[in-house]
Every structure is written in C-alpha cells, then in structure tokens.
Amino acid sequence: xxxxxxxxxxxxxxxxACTIPPRLHDAVAVVMDALDAASYRAYVVGGCVRDVLLGQxxxxxxxxxxxTPEHVMALFDRTVPTGVxxxxxxxxxxxxxxxxxxxxxxxxxxxxxxxxxxVFVGHIDADLSRRDFTMNAMAIDRxxxxxxxxxxxxxxxARILRAVGMPHVRFAEDALRMLRAIRFAAxxxxxxxxxxxxxxxxxxxxxxxxxMERVSAELDRMVLSAxxxxxxxxxxxSGLLAFTKVPxxxxxxxxxxxxxxxxxxxxxxxxxxxxxxxxxAHALRWSHARRRAVAAICAMxxxxxxxxxxxEAVLKYGVRAATxxxxxxxxxxxxxxxxxxxxxxxxHMPITxxxxxAIDGRVLVEAMGSAGxxxxxxxxxxxxxxxxxxxxxxxxxxxxxxxxxHARRTHVHGWTVxxxxxxxxxxxxxxxxxxxCPDRAVFVARGQHRAYGTQGxxxxxxxxxxxxxxxxxxxPYAYASWGQRAAAVVxxxxxxxxxxxxxxxxxxxxxxxxxxxxxxxxxxxETTSSHKAWxxxxxxxxxxxxxxxxxxxxxxxxxxxxxxSWDAHMQRVREMVLQALAHTLDGHTLFSDVRAxxxxxxxxxxxxxxCPDRxxxxxxxxxxxSGSVVVRDTHTGETTELFSAHQRExxxx
Ligand code: ATP
Ligand code: MG
Numbered sequence: 001x002x003x004x005x006x007x008x009x010x011x012x013x014x015x016x017a018c019t020i021p022p023r024l025h026d027a028v029a030v031v032m033d034a035l036d037a038a039s040y041r042a043y044v045v046g047g048c049v050r051d052v053l054l055g056q057x058x059x060x061x062x063x064x065x066x067x068t069p070e071h072v073m074a075l076f077d078r079t080v081p082t083g084v085x086x087x088x089x090x091x092x093x094x095x096x097x098x099x100x101x102x103x104x105x106x107x108x109x110x111x112x113x114x115x116x117x118x119v120f121v122g123h124i125d126a127d128l129s130r131r132d133f134t135m136n137a138m139a140i141d142r143x144x145x146x147x148x149x150x151x152x153x154x155x156x157x158a159r160i161l162r163a164v165g166m167p168h169v170r171f172a173e174d175a176l177r178m179l180r181a182i183r184f185a186a187x188x189x190x191x192x193x194x195x196x197x198x199x200x201x202x203x204x205x206x207x208x209x210x211x212m213e214r215v216s217a218e219l220d221r222m223v224l225s226a227x228x229x230x231x232x233x234x235x236x237x238s239g240l241l242a243f244t245k246v247p248x249x250x251x252x253x254x255x256x257x258x259x260x261x262x263x264x265x266x267x268x269x270x271x272x273x274x275x276x277x278x279x280x281a282h283a284l285r286w287s288h289a290r291r292r293a294v295a296a297i298c299a300m301x302x303x304x305x306x307x308x309x310x311x312e313a314v315l316k317y318g319v320r321a322a323t324x325x326x327x328x329x330x331x332x333x334x335x336x337x338x339x340x341x342x343x344x345x346x347x348h349m350p351i352t353x354x355x356x357x358a359i360d361g362r363v364l365v366e367a368m369g370s371a372g373x374x375x376x377x378x379x380x381x382x383x384x385x386x387x388x389x390x391x392x393x394x395x396x397x398x399x400x401x402x403x404x405x406h407a408r409r410t411h412v413h414g415w416t417v418x419x420x421x422x423x424x425x426x427x428x429x430x431x432x433x434x435x436x437c438p439d440r441a442v443f444v445a446r447g448q449h450r451a452y453g454t455q456g457x458x459x460x461x462x463x464x465x466x467x468x469x470x471x472x473x474x475x476p477y478a479y480a481s482w483g484q485r486a487a488a489v490v491x492x493x494x495x496x497x498x499x500x501x502x503x504x505x506x507x508x509x510x511x512x513x514x515x516x517x518x519x520x521x522x523x524x525x526e527t528t529s530s531h532k533a534w535x536x537x538x539x540x541x542x543x544x545x546x547x548x549x550x551x552x553x554x555x556x557x558x559x560x561x562x563x564x565s566w567d568a569h570m571q572r573v574r575e576m577v578l579q580a581l582a583h584t585l586d587g588h589t590l591f592s593d594v595r596a597x598x599x600x601x602x603x604x605x606x607x608x609x610x611c612p613d614r615x616x617x618x619x620x621x622x623x624x625x626s627g628s629v630v631v632r633d634t635h636t637g638e639t640t641e642l643f644s645a646h647q648r649e650x651x652x653x
Contacts, residue, residue: 003032003142005044008053010146010153018052020061027096028061032142034075035100040067043124043139043147045101050135053146054156054188063100064127064139068120072100086118103127109173112209125149132170132177133184134162161190167199175206178240179218186222186231200238207243215244216284223266228257232270246283250274259331262324264290268297269328293321300325304338307345311387314345319352350386350393357383359398367399368406369421369446378402399423400433403443412575413582415442415471422447422463427524427537430470434533439474440585442578451539453522454511464567466542466555467574471581473534478587479594483627483643486510486525488584488594489536493523494601496580497540500573503559506603509620509629509642513540514603518554536581540573542566595623606634609642 008016035042046062069084078092087102105126106115124139131137134152155162163170178200185192222231236252257266281291296317303309314322326342361375382398385391407418426443447463461468479485494513497505508514513521524537541555543566606617618631629642
C-alpha cells in the first residue's frame, strides 16, 4: 500500500489524526514510495512531524533515508544537490520541493558552528539524536509509526522546549541553536526547560562564532512569525544579542507585527523608536534594498505631523514607502485622524515622484544655455513648489519659474531683461511668467522652437538669427484703448528700426514691419486677463541662413550694406527697441503724434482685408482717434474702419 499520512500511531498505541496540505502529501508520498520500492528506509522528520502532531500548519516536509545522496539523485527525475556534503538533496515532485537527507550523525564540532564531518548512519534514532530540540527530534515511518526517542511529544504537550541531550554540549556544538531556542519557544508559546535555559545563559558568549548572516536569517524568521513580540521579550531576557559577533541592541517591547505584510515594514515597526537603522543594517548584513526601504519608512515617520515635511518625504522616498509608513503607524496604534490626514496629503500631491515633473533638466539646460549644479537644485526647487501647490504643474509655468530664478538678468531703460538660450516660445514663456514677474519684464531668447504669430501660425526662430523677445507690461497703460496701444507699439518698433537702419522701414497693418513689402519684423500683442498683463511679442529678423520660403521675408543684413554685421549690432538693436518701447509705454508721446507717425510710416501698398464674404484689397487711408484703421477698397472705393486683431488669452493658470 502506498504511503499515507492521515494518522500517526505512538509507541503507546495512541492514534493521532494529521492534516497536511494535499499537494505536500502527494509529493511526499511519491518520495516515500519510490524509496521503499528501491528497498531504502525512509521517514518523515523534523518540523513537519512536530507541526502535524501539534495541529499546526505544515509548510514543508523533510525526509530522512538510508539512501545516499547519489542514490537519491539516481532515483528521481528532478533533483537539486542543495547540500550533498551534509547529505541533502532536494527532490522536486510536480513543483513541490521535498528535502531528502541521508540519515547521519554529526562528527566533532570544533568551530561552534557546524560538524567537522558527517557520517551516514543506518538507524533513525542516531539521526534524531543529532537534532536540536526534543520536539524537533521525532520521525514517522511509512507505516505511520512515530519515533520519539527523547519524549518530544510529551514536552510539546507540556509546553516545554528542551534540548536533545546535554544542552551545554549542544549549544557549544552549534551556538545558533540558542537563537533557534528563542524562536521555537516564542512560536509555540513554550517555556524553556530550566537546564536548557541555564546552559543557554552560560554559553551565550559562543554566539560570537556564528556568522552574522545566520543570526540575521534567524531574526528575520522571528520578525516574520506571528510571535515576534514573544521572541523579542525572550531575546531581551536572554541578552543573547549582546554576544553576537557584532553586538546588537534592540528594544524589548514591540507592537504586534501581524498586520504588516512585508519584512521591511516589520523591521521598520521594530526599529521605529530606535535610531540607527544604518548600524543595524550593517551588523545584520542587510541588502542595500532592505536597508533603504526600512530607513525610508522610519524617516517618513519623523514627518507625520507636518504636511510640508511629509509631502517632501513622499517625493523623496515614493508612494510605496508612504503607504508602508502609514501601515506601520496603524500597527503602532497611531490615531485614525493622523492616518487619514497622511492618506489625503499623499493623494492630493500633484506629483509623487521626481521623474513625474513636467519639465526635466535637459529642458532647463537648453533654456539657460548652461549646465551645472544649479540644474539639479532648480529641479528640486520646482518639485517642491509643485508638491506644495505654489506652481501649477505644467511645463510653461515651471520653465517660467526657473527662468525668473536662474536666468541672467540685466536692467536697461526701465526693463528687467531675462536672457535665455533656446526655448519653445518667448510669448508662452512671458505669459506664464506674468503670474509673478515684475512689471516691464522682457524675455529675450537666442532661439525658439515653436514661436507663434497672429492666427497661431507656428514657426522656428533660428538661434541668433534675430531679436526674439516678449515683454510683460502691467496697467495702468499709457493709452486708453487697445487700438491706440497696439499702434503705439508698432510705431515705436518701426521708429527704432528706422533709426538703426536708416532705410525706409514701414508698417504693414496690423502687426508687421516691412521693407519694400518684405517682412522684417512681426509684433504680437496679447493680454492675459487672469494676470492683468499685456504681453508684447516682437521678432526682428537679423540674419537667417535658413529663412522660411513661404512668406516674403527680409532680414537686417539684407537691407544693410555688406559691411554691416548682425553679430556686431545685435545688442544695439535690442537697446534701441527697448528704449523706444519704454518711451512709448511711459506715455511721453501724445496719441495724436503716434497717429501722425503711424500714418507717415504705413506701407502704401494695398493690403488684403478679410471680410465675411471674401478677401478684399484695400489701401490704408486713415487712423481714427481710437486707433482703428480706415481703409478704402481698391475696386469699389468704399471706406471701412478696421479693428486691429486684439487677442485675449481667456485662461492661463
Ligand atoms: P521551521 O518550521 O521553522 O522550518 P524546522 O524545525 O523545520 O522549523 P528547519 O531549520 O527547517 O526547522 O530544520 C529542520 C530540522 O532540522 C529541525 O526540525 C531539526 O530537527 C533539524 N535542525 C535544523 N537546524 C538544526 C541545528 N542547528 N541543530 C540541530 N538540528 C537542527
Ligand atoms: Mg523546516
């Protein structure tokens, strides 16, 4: 009949019913039957026997046999030589691992850790006598008969943990058994037998022989068990951890860890009130990942009463650590309102990881034209600003803030000039910056990827190919109407360009400045209602090798003599334009004079006027007192008043 583990019979004839997961049962039956069929003796041994008899859940099954490891490996298809020198082979049956160990007696122990050699023995009692505690030294044969030569079952029922043989000898052989004693006593709620305890206390110094990795593994098993609190009390009572190779100090009183899923959380909970995660991590040879995770949870614990600090910690350590920290706080009986606040704070953060920021260092380096330590610092500042709700989390407001903080800043003719390198658009930058920049700020870029003009047409402004800038002006404005203001700006820029070039630069309604009908400069006026600012974009073509072909353009180098160089005059053009603009915006010119100048500068060629039915050609004939332009249809001779294309930005942050 095949092996079955449903009842166990003691020597005294008592029958004990057993429960073991079917998956494990079937796997161990295959192993027991195969060994038997090959005429080997085989026993179920170790923790499984103990747990099955005490009605505890069984997680794994160990088998002892008189077959040598080589024979075991020959007998089964799938085996792993896990510890052949000690006789252990792992046999895999349908994905379930069964540890099969050749029955052995341990040779002499000279290092306090492991036997110098092992000898394989033919009798189960010899094998059981090398085991550590009486309840771990029982075996069941294939007929279901219990071998319990040291009274392990009676000890377990009497709730006593007792060493097999003379405790001082057993602890001297392998000092790790002292920590195992604590773990088993805690896990099974046992009292440690007096002699076993006394010898443990007397042999504590031997723990120094044990590698910290093994100590660490044993403590992990305690932390992971359902009985960590009891284990910690016993650890404190025994004082064992003061005698390990690297002495460890742990608090004796810990809360229940059972609600905490991960070992990282459990360790964090244990170390909560204790400083020095790093020292312990080092002593216990923790992996870098474990040390980081535990330290993060503990560090977050210091920030729970301060929203700013908490949110910064979430940013630094991540949402996983935050959630883990909240779980640990709950295990430590933190008040529900504190836990709720932390959950809410975290949920409302616009970003919870540094990489989620809508802008990155590369964009800043390109915008500012220089790399350096400031980039990392700036990114961190922006992350914090976003997390604390000081800046809307979008690319343009972030870039604008970075520019206001870090761009080169100069002052000229009442303007604060911010110089940037290459960005998408000075106009979008200026509009975003309008939230917090000073009045009369101007943003000058060396190049723009996505500059835009009237009707939203997007174009590429080549680096150093012209003067690309946008100015922010706040009320009160010098001229009453929008039309007047728009006209005043165009006149000012046109005037400056006439002074610079000394050629016949003209205004082409509504926003262009042309030379012989070819566009030299475009102007775009916008107001941002939300920030009560007027944003004036000005692009003047300086020298462009790859000028767009689709519109008749000209550049300053086209209109100037060959000896004139844009490079050499760039700065002067900029100064003249800013000066002329400042003069106009200060209201130094009466609008009647602006109007007269506008009419004097306006291009006399017919312009295309978009009407509801069609596009008509018309000549400019006048400008009204409010700054509207009057045109006459070239065919019908009819005159019409035009309103300049006033663009209003409806929403912006
Ligand atoms: P757990 O349920 O925690 O796995 P276990 O009793 O199965 O408990 P293991 O470490 O898996 O513990 O060891 C299996 C068996 O091997 C033990 O029951 C014990 O008989 C024996 N054993 C393990 N370690 C030692 C040791 N250091 N000294 C003596 N015997 C040991
Ligand atoms: Mg085990």
